[in-house]
Amino acid sequence: MFKVNENYQKLPGSYLFADIAKRVAAYTAAHPEKRIIRMGIGDVTRPLAPAVIAAMEKASAEMGDAATFRGYAPDHGYDFLREKIVEFDYKSRGVSLAPDEVFVSDGAKSDTGNIGDILSVDNVVAVCDPVYPVYVDTNAMAGRAGDYGPDGRWNKLVYMPCLPENGFVPDFPEKTPDVIYLCYPNNPTGGAATADALRRWVGYALENGALILYDSAYEAYIAEPDIPHSIYEIDGAKACAIEFRSFSKTAGFTGTRCAYTVIPKELESAAAAGGAGGGRVSLNALWGRRQATKLNGVSYIIQRGAEATYSDPGREYGKATIGHYMENARLIREGLEKAGFSVWGGVNAPYIWLKAPGKLSSWDLFDLLLDRAGVVGTPGSGFGPHGEGYFRLTAFSSREDTIEGVGRIAAAAAAL
């Protein structure tokens, strides 16, 4: 009799967005005349750059001609894209990488979720709290998280609170972890990590033989000069960190799908006992082996589209799009501050994190804003125990909806 992976049975239901949808549906049924404004979306809304579309059309035409047709893409990405990544995303910031330290994939969700394949299940894993849920759930699936308790915590995970008091960058945990997930600019808090903060974490990882899994999916939103775009801007990081990047939020590829993961060759681990070769093991080699076995590459057409994001018109368009979202972020941040809310984020990230007034819980504020303002956001408690009492708004709506949404929230707050 076959058995399923019992770790999947330990997973709590993923109720957050289902619950939100249920409450919105009930409100709409009761108030069909009210237009709902959605400020909880974590998905981009602006279209792809014309340069990207042109590149994908050209690549598409090549696929219809026997002389230029392409079959399987290289497992780790076409050189034309890996070279652009190395030049524009790293060399321009003083980081030297070789193209074969870059692994092109279909998404940072898959890569941050799959990276555990090359790591022992015995590793102690630390996550920020609140957190992008993929890190937690994929470790639970692998059996690294232990059991899920009634307090909303996995008993083998190390939770690192991220609060206004620490600027949403965690302090070192009491129990020393082997693997540390960091995400900056941060989803959901909108926090950013300074070079000093990252230096401390890199030092800590090197000292303790820990691995940092650094998700910088939102690096393109960084506006302040002292915020590193890559963890490799910090000395020593190449020996202790893997970095995840994505074209999703930087170039509107959420539906098109393209991302990449950087694993420097100097990043090594002690070999598992009994493993072939003994000595040190290259994570670059292990991930290369993993991807070659489980991924047949990313579509040529998509990779040509991603390449075009680095062209002059592609980069200009990308900057303008991010400028559009960040103007929304500014309007939300300033509008809510004026309305009396305590607000964070929205400066180097498209997320605004706000405190529910008084003793309101995250869900209380959700219901209140839905009921009195017709605005939908995301309860902070859905991202982890320390998200309780907070609320996430995103800058991805249209300008009109952002302005109207902020006005409605301010009016509802004034009536409290």
Ligand code: PLP
């Ligand atoms: N990492 C973070 C922190 C995210 O917020 C998201 C998407 O919301 C992703 C990764 C997923 O990126 P991708 O679209 O490349 O899978």
